[in-house]
Amino acid sequence: MTKQAAEPVDTTSISAHQRRKLDRSPGSQIVVTGILVIVAIYFLVPLYWVVIAATKTTGALFATNGFWFGGEFSLFSNIQQVFTYDGGIFVRWILNSVLYSGVGAVLATYFAAAGGYALAKYEFRGRQLVFGTILGGVLVPGTATALPLFLLFSTLGLTDTYWSVLIPSLVSPFGLFLCRVYAQASVDTALLEQARIDGAGELRIFHTIVLRQMTPALVTVFLFQVVGIWNNFFLPLIMLADQKLYPITLGLNNWRSQVDRLPEFYQLTTGGVLVSVIPLVIAIIVLQRFWRGGLTEGSVKG
Structure with missing residues (x-):
């Protein structure tokens, strides 16, 4: 009986995932x-x-x-004090933050998706210039634009209103950049052309085809906007004077500034911080399944 020589491994038949697994020490x-x-x-x-x-x-x-x-x-007593102090002003701050971050994130995500899709799939003069300007906007920190925004809104008479915080939240240069990159990679141009041949209008194509294919990117932009707006401090600080318009970050800072005079504000501040984190945790847990779905969908594309 002769021994058969070991057959060489055909590396061409091994998938990329298997090769990475073999190379991983x-x-x-x-x-x-x-x-x-x-x-x-x-x-x-x-x-x-x-x-x-x-x-x-x-x-x-x-x-x-x-x-x-x-x-x-004293957890439960601290939480009770948080919600009952000063006539329940903390509840008002939470609702304000939900308004700013919820409405702002939804509209900012929609605008970012529309702009990113247009820059990725439409040919028009000046497209690269627009995209370069957006990249420049990504590099500018929000604190650098807060004072010019205050002067502009002051001229328009919109300071110390909901609009002074909500309108700047509708713009997300990073979200538009991400949507442009994702749309360019994931939205099939042939599918768009087929939809146009079938008589679908541009808005219908965007709402029924493009948004569905861009779901993982939209969830990412939405969460970035929710967290960014929820934690935003400097812009509301310079825009708002009425305590009833404060978001939760500004309200908690108002409580923290009084701890030297009234030590019980330590309990209010720590309890309020704990409550303020819960909505963000819930949002991440609920929306993470869209990320997993998008990754799985991309892995089976051939």
Whole structure:
């Protein structure tokens, strides 16, 4: 009986995913896992501290270990004070933040999708100049435009109104850039042409075909806008004077500024911070399935 020679492995029949899996050494897996653990700790430790701090009284907050429970468990009483203080002003701040971030994120995502799709799929003079201008807008921080916006809105008589915070939230240069890149890669031009041959108008094509194919990008832009608007502090600070128009970030800062005079505001601030994080966590948990769906859909395209 003769021994058969081992047949060489046909690397051309191995998928890209399998090749990456074969090339992945145990050492690289350990390094990547370690980096991910460090990043997770970096983001989760402040949240953990907020949860622990919200369960303590003002005295226990400074007299006990900041990373473990101590003294009387006062979470529910602290949360009750948060929602009842000053006639329930905190509820008003939450509703304001929901208005600013909800309406602003939805409209900003829609405008970004429309602009990104137009820049990706329509040929017109000056398209590259427009796209270059948008890239420049991505590099400009929001704090740099806050003062010019205040002067402009002051001239128009819109300061200290909902519009002064809501209108700037409708613009997302990064969202438009992301939508343009995603539309260029994922929206099939042949499918658009077929829809036009069938008699579909441009708006119908955009709403029934393009938006559906761009769902993962739209979810990403929406979440970025929600988090950005929800955590926005500087723009409301210079635009708003009426406490009833404050978003939750500005309201919490107003409470924090009074802790030297009234120490009980420590409990209000820590409890309010904990409550303010919950809507963002819920939004990420609910919308992450769209990311998984988009990644899966892209992996089976051939």
